[in-house]
Amino acid sequence: MNRSLVMRAAVIVFVVGLAAYWAYPPETKIKQGLDLQGGMHLVLQVETDDALKSETDKEIDRVLRDLEDAGATTVQAERTGNIAFRLTGVPAASKEKLTEEILGGDEWEWSVSGTTVDVNLKSLEESKLRDLAVRQALETIRNRIDAFGVAEPIVHREGLGGNRIVIQLPGVDDPERVKKLIKNTAFLEFRLAKEGVPSASSREQLVAALGGTVPPDVEIMVQNNRDETTKDIVSQTYWALEKRTVITGRDLKTARPTQGQFNEPNVSFILTREGGRKFAEVTGASIGRNLAIILDQHVISAPTIQDRISDQGVIRGDFTFQEVQDLVTVLRSGALPAGLTYLEERTVGPSLGKDSIEKGLKAGLYGSALVVLTMLVVYTFSGINAILALGLNVVLVFGALAIFDATLTLPGIAGIVLTIGMAVDANVLIFERIREEDRAGRTPKSSIDSGFGKALSSIVDANITTLIAAMFLFFFGTGPIRGFAVTLSVGILASLFTAVFCSRWMFDLIYARRQRVDHISIG
């Protein structure tokens, strides 16, 4: 046998073997998109304005406190935008103190006119804060998803410096629960009830007990009482609570699910050292008063303080088992710095994904069978050559998907099926040329030579156009569509190798080594 034939055989065996090795077994080696394996795809927007507002509010508090310490007690403050506030009634004596010391540093800029001072966050600081909020949200969401227990979750920020977070959760089949868990602000706080004002069953009753008006340092909050078995809300209790919080979720070191004496699910928590110190101080001084535990603006429970509590406690409420699990997850993961908005959600159940794979495979198998049949009828023995090339093509596509870690999606499967139809084009172009040369009375060897030679430019031309389209599809497409662009491009590149290189080798193997061949079996 000719040396070049052996060399080329080695190349083909090597390439195809490598592809097969990479791709086998496809169930584990090829990554499936969420549309095939089932799961959840979410795009969230972090409302970074929230974070700016709360940062500005904090700054207002600090500035007022510092001014008070400096003797300026009459200053009024008002937030005038996300990152701006106005101080009015600033005495002349405190102005220098305010601008030089209190607002000093590089974060804020201000303008003074009379007794009014307008304060603005510098734009560099603004973008830093926004960035920080997104990074914190990302971290918190990651913690929550890890705690929920999803295999191979993907949580990443979209683009550089964007305020969107993309989440992909394979296999998740309870989207509502996951969405709630992710978005849950779970803002936990402990506040004392107003001394001497018991809870009431209506707002009016409570306001009357307060003496007709709600004092500025008091806020009325509602507790929903639920039926023990059905968990429906059966009644509401109104509480007059101090606005000042004793501790918040940030003071928690850890939380875990526990069970009470009747096996009812509760959450127990341990405070940080600082939190414990504050808590002990307040509870020690307030024995006999009610301490309200507030989650997201709703009173969960408001037990009477029996004793000084230092660093641990239990939150009792009408929780279900699942609510306790989720609450613990959220409390442990830390608070979200800003609200989240769902921009896009796509959930595919496992049964739908399985169905898609089955249908895609079926379409692919029937399609291939029809193509194979056509090639055999039209090109007889040479058709087998084309069919082998087609088979190799599919192996190469899977190998490439596996090694590039590309994701196979439903449109991706359609792309492979389509490639099967289009990949024979290269073979057809070559075979038709060979037939023409054959008709023109050339010898088989020379027909094959010039058939391959002349068809090459058409093959390259024809495939480049499809590659151009696939390239733009890849750049502008998302998710499943990218999967299509990938399989289509890979399929076309693989078809160049199989149709031009592999088919040629097969022809040469059969016809070229014999000196006298008087007929090419090409239909």
Place this chain on the structure above:
Amino acid sequence: MRFLTETNINFMKYRGFFVWFSLALLAVSGVELIAFKGLNLGIDFAGGTQMTVALRDEVSTDELRRQLADAGLGDAVIQTYGLPEDRTVLIKTPVVAGSEEGSAVVITRALGTALNNGDAFDLNQRGTQAVAELLFEKDPDGLRGGDEAEARLHYEETTAALLDARQPVFRSMDELDAVSGLSDATRNLLKQETVLGAFNVVGAENVGPQIGEELKQKGIWAVALSLIGMLIYIWYRFELRFGVGALVAVFHDFLITLGLFGLINYEFNLPTIAAFLTLVGYSVNDTVVIFDRVRENMRRHRRKPLVDVMNDSLNQTLSRTVLTSGTTLLVVACLFFLGGEVIRGFAFVLLIGIVIGTYSSVYVASPVTLLWEKYFSTEGDQVRKAGKA
């Protein structure tokens, strides 16, 4: 089998007729796209909610429509999905103003209120985590006295076996008896403590208006840039008149397919864009192969008029054209009929597009080139210079 070999059809003789034929098709598409129905934009571009819901019992779409209208979702579109025995429906609602989360939650709740009674644990709708937690909590196999982690693992495996059998709804509790991997105690617990709800949401998509608008922009860019990409490629590869012919053919295929797609009222979504881009590539591809041959023949027969060279070339490439279009059509037809609902629209574009694209390679690209030659070509001897590449 050899077919269509050494044909000698005078394709160009009928070009006058087909030019009018194409213009008529273009006019139909234009009217459809601009003045008639336009495109039926799916939620990918229009925003909104789309849910696939598997039902336990047969419920008519009219009944469902009434239930949803009662819940304030009067504009919901409901259609059956897949085969009738799958008892699956597709529910679509437009973007709800002010509701960032779309209406999946609202639809689920409305269906729940209408079709289910009570808040008992719904074995048809609850997810893996919830079922595993229920089993762990109730502990029918009595494992929690020992190793907690092992007990958890045991119930997770039980849940996996159970939910694998849910395809995608249990129609009766008797189906549990056939599930292997469940202990009798677990089976009894499930039968007592859970109910089989009337439906299971097997797929849900919410696309906010903002994302919809972005996807639309991206889609337009992708199509526009790939058309420009083709233009540049053709410009580089061929001299002007061939380029004009090929380009007109591409736009012709694109517009007519788009018009027919709108007329048939299939939903235009992300996979449809992919199909259109593929079509653009395919259409150029088909034309390029023919023009390659024209160029080659012009070099060989320098004295022949262009129209004859074209006829020769079309005849010589005819068997290839038919065969390639044929095999591609075969697989696309398989995708259309067997590939499932999700890619039916995608396959439809290619089905129509390949037929139109093949036709246009013969009867649009070539006649346009000849027309250009007749009216705009100033140098008669351009034919001779055709072999530049």
